[in-house]
Amino acid sequence: MRVSRLMLVTLRDDPAEAEIPSHKLLLRAGYIRRLAPGIFAYLPLMWRVLRKVSRVVREEMDAAGALETLLPQLQPADLWRRSGRWAGYTAGEGIMFHLHDRQDRELGLGPTHEEVVTSLAADLLRSYRQLPVNLYQIQTKFRDEIRPRFGLMRGREFIMKDAYSFHADEACLAQTYAVMDRAYRRIFARCGLRAVAVEADSGAIGGSASQEFMVTADAGEDLILASPDGHYAANQERAQSLAEPAVPLAGGLRAGGAGEPLATPGQATIEQLCAGHGLQASQVVKVLLLLARFEDGHDQPLLVALRGDQQLNEVKLANAVSGRLGAKHGALLEVAALTPDSLKRAGLDPLPFGFLGPQLGDDLLAGGGVAPSFLRLADHTAAELEIFVCGANQPDRHLLGASWSGLGLSVEGVDLRAAQPGERCVHDPRQRLEASRGIEVGHIFQLGRKYSTAMDACFTTEAGSSEPFWMGCYGIGVSRLAQAAVEQHHDGNGICWPLAIAPFEVLVVPANVADAAQAALAGRLYDDLLQAGVEALLDDRSERAGVKFKDGDLLGIPWRVVVGRGAAEGRVELVERSGAGSHELPADDLLAHLLPRVERQRRGLLDG
């Protein structure tokens, strides 16, 4: 390809809409253009990158025995009602674009394809003899993100590879899950990305085991906590750690554990309370009030107890709540803090926030249009406290020396606390968690039988009975991956694509096209490279050399061949974009020198 024919428009200034380096560079280098929030045109260079990523994904999925397919993006609401996800995905902050057709039928624009593929499987797969099957597709997904961000990182329309596997038993699912795990590691390595696998929350999709693949980069939206020995890594949403032991509270139980009143005027925060009375945060039980909204309209007040020095992990909380009430009330739509304002809106009496204790009665909920009793949850660290300080449920008053039984409460500990960097690891208390940031580019799940049961997707077993499929699902954000590659591979001058996914492999730059010797030699080398099967780009523009060098750096083509002053003597210069080095060599030696290197780099970071 010739640059003069490439529709290349590069920008000298950073567009104001971009925040992170990869987004700025993709815009500046002419790879993408924004059409609306979260909606982008992939310009020809970008499309070449996306096709290369897709090709790697395709090759590895095919090698892992998966079958490529293409499923509809317009999906009938009925299908989603059968899985129970229609309301959760459309109402409230649901992310599915949905519409009515001319017959007034409801349709959704596919944010994911579990429903479609499960109904298809139910149709086609009748016998255990046909299993296992792993179907995948690479296509555009639509999600009405609450806040699209960072270019392709969080778009409302993006390219995804999604795969769904069907099995006769759990062991077979686990086997395919492991095969996908290996395939994913190969995919990211082949694309030249450093990625780490972390334990993850399975979120809205549901299911049991789940693992995310994170491209490490400072601009990543996710916080990863990992042990230095490499044996444990998890998304903070999911991470577990050992909390520091609580400092025992002096003075023992008071009033048989019912606690003695402690005057705490204006001490509404843990810090003020501790400072005022020489207490440690770990000696305090703090209480958070929240309201969980369910699909069926049920509004459930939550009373969450945490040890004073701990933070709530909202993902763990949401899982605990939907685990307890989801079966009865449908999807959990939202969990929000109860505030003085929201209490008033619900028609409830004001509460002494800052002085709440776990013994807060249900009676105050009466007449508020919400469930009449709290769902009471306590984190392990709070439940394990034998003697503690807590709010007295009156302004300016706490209780000293209370215990759970003394307050007349029985609590079961649940993991609700957010693990923090620096805390001890569960698998080895000598290790401490370290934090890093990552961009989630892949996620694999063992879904189990959630969807197949909901949608009545069954097959006949060897014994002749009918059972729902065991399912797995496996996603890769193709367009996100491409941008994540830029985030991981760039410098002050522009992009440094890993060769395996670069739009072109070699850029031939005649320093001065007006120089007949340079133009002729550059043209010859360009032809030779194409002949040799190298994806070459020739910068034939009558620009000054400096402009072409700057643009070349910005574009990030891995190799640059400069045909300049030495052209008359048949000498050219070879520059590797990612390295600082460059060296001169005879033009006749170029192919012999370059080809083995290009071939090696086409394998990305794959060893051997």
Added chain:
RNA sequence: CGGGAUGUAGCGCAGCUUGGUAGCGCACUUCGUUCGGGACGAAGGGGCCGCAGGUUCGAAUCCUGUCAUCCCGACCA
């Protein structure tokens, strides 16, 4: 949806406080000089100043409303 900011040429911005002919840099077109790290000179083209009302002799500028975009939180590949 809550909090913050911004809408002026393709991109980046000034002008607005104190109303009076719409500007700068980059990009684009033509000519000349230059030619290995975003050249220089000359000449040009391009604007419903987000939109709608209002105030005024007169509005990019003041007032009201509205829409859009971006940033901070909840969502996810």
